[in-house]
Amino acid sequence: MHEAAALPVSRRAEAEGAVRPLEGLGLRVERAGRVLLDIPELRMSGSEITALMGFNGSGKSLLLRVLAGLVQPDAGTVLWAGRPPGRERARRLGFVFQKPVLLRRSAAANIRYALKVAGFPRAEIAGRTEAALASAGLQGLAGSPARVLSGGEQQRLAVARALALEPEVLFLDEPTASLDPGSTLAIEALVAGARGRGTKIVLVTHDAGQARRLAQEILFLQQGRLVERASAGQFFTGPQSEAARAFLEGRIHI
Amino acid sequence: MHEAAALPVSRRAEAEGAVRPLEGLGLRVERAGRVLLDIPELRMSGSEITALMGFNGSGKSLLLRVLAGLVQPDAGTVLWAGRPPGRERARRLGFVFQKPVLLRRSAAANIRYALKVAGFPRAEIAGRTEAALASAGLQGLAGSPARVLSGGEQQRLAVARALALEPEVLFLDEPTASLDPGSTLAIEALVAGARGRGTKIVLVTHDAGQARRLAQEILFLQQGRLVERASAGQFFTGPQSEAARAFLEGRIHI
Amino acid sequence: MQDFGSAVWQALGLVASFDRDLLEIVLLSLRVSLTAVLAAGLVGLPLGAVLAVLRFPGSGLLVVLLNAMMGLPPVVVGLVLYLLLSHAGVLGPLNLLYTPTAMIVAQAVLVTPIIAALARQTVADIRGEYREQLQVLGVSRRTEVATLLWDARYSLLTAMVAGFGRAIAEVGAVIIVGGNINHVTRVMTTTIALETSKGNLALALGLGMILLSLTILVNAAVQGLRATAARTAYA
Amino acid sequence: MQDFGSAVWQALGLVASFDRDLLEIVLLSLRVSLTAVLAAGLVGLPLGAVLAVLRFPGSGLLVVLLNAMMGLPPVVVGLVLYLLLSHAGVLGPLNLLYTPTAMIVAQAVLVTPIIAALARQTVADIRGEYREQLQVLGVSRRTEVATLLWDARYSLLTAMVAGFGRAIAEVGAVIIVGGNINHVTRVMTTTIALETSKGNLALALGLGMILLSLTILVNAAVQGLRATAARTAYA
Amino acid sequence: ADKFIVVQSTTSTQNSGLLDELLPKYTAKSGTEVRVVAVGTGQAIKNAANCDGDVLLVHAKPAEEKFVAEGGGVKRFDLMHNDFVIIGPESDPAGVAGMTDAEAALKKIAAAKAPFASRGDESGTHQKERSLWKAAGVDVKAASGDWYRETGSGMGETINTGVGMGAYVLTDRATWSAHKNRAGYKILVEGDKDLFNQYGVILVNPAKCPNVKADLGQDFIDWLLSKEGQDAIAAFRINGEQQFFPDAQKSAS
Numbered sequence A, B: 001m002h003e004a005a006a007l008p009v010s011r012r013a014e015a016e017g018a019v020r021p022l023e024g025l026g027l028r029v030e031r032a033g034r035v036l037l038d039i040p041e042l043r044m045s046g047s048e049i050t051a052l053m054g055f056n057g058s059g060k061s062l063l064l065r066v067l068a069g070l071v072q073p074d075a076g077t078v079l080w081a082g083r084p085p086g087r088e089r090a091r092r093l094g095f096v097f098q099k100p101v102l103l104r105r106s107a108a109a110n111i112r113y114a115l116k117v118a119g120f121p122r123a124e125i126a127g128r129t130e131a132a133l134a135s136a137g138l139q140g141l142a143g144s145p146a147r148v149l150s151g152g153e154q155q156r157l158a159v160a161r162a163l164a165l166e167p168e169v170l171f172l173d174e175p176t177a178s179l180d181p182g183s184t185l186a187i188e189a190l191v192a193g194a195r196g197r198g199t200k201i202v203l204v205t206h207d208a209g210q211a212r213r214l215a216q217e218i219l220f221l222q223q224g225r226l227v228e229r230a231s232a233g234q235f236f237t238g239p240q241s242e243a244a245r246a247f248l249e250g251r252i253h254i
Numbered sequence C, D: 001m002q003d004f005g006s007a008v009w010q011a012l013g014l015v016a017s018f019d020r021d022l023l024e025i026v027l028l029s030l031r032v033s034l035t036a037v038l039a040a041g042l043v044g045l046p047l048g049a050v051l052a053v054l055r056f057p058g059s060g061l062l063v064v065l066l067n068a069m070m071g072l073p074p075v076v077v078g079l080v081l082y083l084l085l086s087h088a089g090v091l092g093p094l095n096l097l098y099t100p101t102a103m104i105v106a107q108a109v110l111v112t113p114i115i116a117a118l119a120r121q122t123v124a125d126i127r128g129e130y131r132e133q134l135q136v137l138g139v140s141r142r143t144e145v146a147t148l149l150w151d152a153r154y155s156l157l158t159a160m161v162a163g164f165g166r167a168i169a170e171v172g173a174v175i176i177v178g179g180n181i182n183h184v185t186r187v188m189t190t191t192i193a194l195e196t197s198k199g200n201l202a203l204a205l206g207l208g209m210i211l212l213s214l215t216i217l218v219n220a221a222v223q224g225l226r227a228t229a230a231r232t233a234y235a
Numbered sequence E: 001a002d003k004f005i006v007v008q009s010t011t012s013t014q015n016s017g018l019l020d021e022l023l024p025k026y027t028a029k030s031g032t033e034v035r036v037v038a039v040g041t042g043q044a045i046k047n048a049a050n051c052d053g054d055v056l057l058v059h060a061k062p063a064e065e066k067f068v069a070e071g072g073g074v075k076r077f078d079l080m081h082n083d084f085v086i087i088g089p090e091s092d093p094a095g096v097a098g099m100t101d102a103e104a105a106l107k108k109i110a111a112a113k114a115p116f117a118s119r120g121d122e123s124g125t126h127q128k129e130r131s132l133w134k135a136a137g138v139d140v141k142a143a144s145g146d147w148y149r150e151t152g153s154g155m156g157e158t159i160n161t162g163v164g165m166g167a168y169v170l171t172d173r174a175t176w177s178a179h180k181n182r183a184g185y186k187i188l189v190e191g192d193k194d195l196f197n198q199y200g201v202i203l204v205n206p207a208k209c210p211n212v213k214a215d216l217g218q219d220f221i222d223w224l225l226s227k228e229g230q231d232a233i234a235a236f237r238i239n240g241e242q243q244f245f246p247d248a249q250k251s252a253s
């Protein structure tokens, strides 16, 4: 198993842009009497792209929400660089939901809004918006209402919006599920670029190829439990758990 | 190019379950001054699975809506078995949207509702609902509110609901985009089974593997225009248009 | 200013003394307004939903009219009903003038457009999400209306509650068709108007407080219902 | 029954004769009610949105109270304001009693809870969709409220229109704090009440028709604005 | 005019049209605008007691005298009188038409259990009606909700209601004369000296209410009591019939 370097977490380290691990301790979420998440210990490297994989309903999206502080777990704590992610952390957070949520504004206005809220200097906003749209191939649709864009265009817009914020931590929930093959590769390149600039990325994907191309670390969930944690190389060549093997072989689980 | 057998369309032929072609003549849709769809002639075989492919925003979802009668084109006519699809056709139609729409009810109630509306005999509804849920691996979630299901579970529920209606024509808009590999194969098997029972299926997908596994006929759209129509074998081995080649090679389009 | 303090005392005193006349008035208020709101909901909710669902020539105009009818002046509604129900009117033979039934009708007329207009907006909002799905299921207009109403039920409660507020607080229409007749058609608001005209401002205020407390109780009951109602399968 | 026909004639006659007094009354009605609704919207929309956004101990109770306040009886509001604004009251020195300003305040008090309660529901509905996205963007509560109000603006118009209907049709509160003084605080509804008490039922009805036509015009203008408003980027 | 006073008044003076006739004359002469707030008797006195008016003009003598005695007003002047009448439907189920004895007429109405609409609002009119019932020895309280119907509203509204239910109504003559919703109703009983209806006018006490425009208010009262004002009152006609009879010479009480 791959182990992220244990870090003495300090403001200094943070300020220097050192790697920031993402941790979860004793995470537990129950709803309607069903245990949806039960992860005694979770540790992600701070510098790599971590892919979260697992069957539908295994709790990937829920875990992302818990890690991002959107869902308060019934038990357990989440630590970003050793500290619980407070409200002020939102400015350092990027999140692309499985179902992108776009405001009732134009594509460009959606990005402008996010930049403004994040406190980017007024003078930079127009330029950054334009660049973000172009990076996602949406130049031509800048003025279109975001909510009439095609499914794939919406997803690209959501990714572009999250990346435009240059977050420290970026959660991507199946960000290319609706993209055509070329767009998928283009978005992957953007994601890899963000990692290069020091963003910690957690990616949910069902696309083994994508995980292999992008991730260094794989977490495999089954029924809300973390059943495997491995480096990408190890995971795709020799998965340890029967569930992960079944998953990768596309064995019929339902 | 593959040509669907030209059919003398008649009520008799319909009653006998003969193949029913899907046609579009002079279809044109404009919005906000942009031409979104411009297809002088469209003809799909009545017995095969037709895959619609194309870059994001090329008009696939829009074309499905036009064919299903959900969007009235600015010009042109749609013919199902030679006749425009009227309101009464709804009972013969299945449609899975790119973003599934589930009612604020339990998973089971969503299927029951559809069956009731379609006029299935009361006595059969419980049994059919159970079978549909099981086919999509959702037995355990029958009573869960549909809208708290995971993204993949929701998509499976939407597919199960459409298939439960045993429609004559079934439109599937990226029905496995959020599914894990095993579920994807399972759903593909269900779709293939429906075709075996005589359902005409039009499938939008970005997954070339899926198109190859399921479809006999491929339509390739680019910027609202039909640029290629071919049998699956022909399309994947030697696409005629430059756009389709770029698409299949995953060339960066954005 | 001592009127405020005095009002509180009078209200408490009235409630404590459990005045028979007051009880009669309170019960009639509740009976009239709750019945009127139920009737208005029975008409207004489907009407609003139908207007949200159907597009036909003139439907835009109808929506404008409906929205405008939220501003029906109670006195005018009262007058029209008075003219219809009076002995000289076409409905005179029904002998409904100066009965609680006439008051119920008046309030229902006032409240129906409110519930319908608010329901139209609420249903239109949820319909944005449901429309195409219901269409592909081949749902009839009638079923579509029923489905949208059912699935928006928790939001629609606010429309009903707004209608109830309008009804229970209303005085102009009920005083004309009810006549504010002691022991027959006297309700809280007409009593308050009467005490005001007598210059019994503190008593009027005290009655107002009682009325408001009643309204709060009704709302709390509705809210409680909403919260405890099996929200299973609703998300 | 001839009163209806007679009412139509009187209404037409009044409009045709372009009565100066009538014009004055109509303009005051519009001025008072439009101002009151704008003021109520300024307070009620953010208030409703804040209640939709914030959860705190007692927020459920506050929602119940707000919903109940849609049933504030106009006479009671009028009385309370009267006692405050009266020369014997704490605000007496402002000399606002029997002025249009007092009427505006009275209507605003009545209408604010209506707009707030309806806005709360509308904003809560759209927030179900936006909440998590705004949270990950690190939006402050204040910005969240502003964003939700802005993005729900077309639906919120219905709340504003409901408030306007309530205000323009209202008589109980304005007659107490305005006094229905000829040429000073006489509005359409108080005129209708006055004519009714004089037994001029046809004239009262005719005035009611004119009032309703006005309300329809205002609603049509709002609807027109909504339709022609650049709906770009809104879908 | 920027000079104005507020008069708290009951509805009969306004609804009958009397004030519409008087006030422009006074304003033309004095340059003072007179703003009338017409409400129920009790409310008018209460408003005046709260200093929300400069002049009080009502018709409930005992209440007016109490108001002055408590320091709310400076002085009460008789201004004018008219009379009360009993109106009823043409069918006249109790057969009181033409009677001049109010007490007897009420007795007949009670005996016939014919519907009677009472204002039931403690107004001057209502107080007069109650004293008549008392004199007639009828316990109307027991009949309330049955044939005796307390409408709890103003004079005009009570007439509307009475007309709507075919009930007898006691009203001041002026309000009835100006009332348009008559539906075949007629004055059935009139002329009893018990049906006398005295109006008074009072300046609100500036010693208690510093905001009161005592000079302007007193000037208005003086004018009403002057020959000019009294003549104007006498000149007011509805359908050619005099409605109010000036009687200021009896002076203050």
Ligand SMILES: Nc1ncnc2c1ncn2[C@@H]1O[C@H](COP(=O)(O)OP(=O)(O)OP(=O)(O)O)[C@@H](O)[C@H]1O
Residues within 6 Å of the ligand: A141, A144, A148, A149, A150, A151, A152, A153, A178, A180, B031, B032, B036, B054, B055, B056, B057, B058, B059, B060, B061, B062, B063, B098
């Ligand atoms: N109402 C509208 N107004 C303006 N543009 C629209 C409207 N509806 C759709 N479009 C545009 O039409 C184009 C085609 O949309 P469509 O959803 O059909 O694409 P698609 O081929 O399904 O794409 P994807 O693969 O992303 O799902 C998109 O560029 C979209 O922005």
Ligand SMILES: Nc1ncnc2c1ncn2[C@@H]1O[C@H](COP(=O)(O)OP(=O)(O)OP(=O)(O)O)[C@@H](O)[C@H]1O
Residues within 6 Å of the ligand: A031, A032, A036, A054, A055, A056, A057, A058, A059, A060, A061, A062, A063, A098, B141, B144, B148, B149, B150, B151, B152, B153, B178, B180
């Ligand atoms: N509020 C809730 N109440 C009950 N069950 C819930 C609730 N929220 C989520 N669930 C359940 O929790 C499970 C995990 O959901 P989650 O969305 O995390 O799955 P996922 O791994 O992201 O799946 P997918 O691959 O389909 O996106 C699902 O089975 C879902 O039905």
Ligand SMILES: [Mg+2]
Residues within 6 Å of the ligand: A060, A061, A062, A098, A173, B150, B151, B152
């Ligand atoms: Mg998920």
Ligand SMILES: [Mg+2]
Residues within 6 Å of the ligand: A150, A151, A152, B060, B061, B062, B098, B173
């Ligand atoms: Mg699409």
Ligand SMILES: O=S(=O)([O-])[O-]
Residues within 6 Å of the ligand: E010, E011, E012, E039, E040, E041, E059, E123, E124, E125, E126, E154, E155
């Ligand atoms: O003065 S009255 O209000 O009794 O007409």
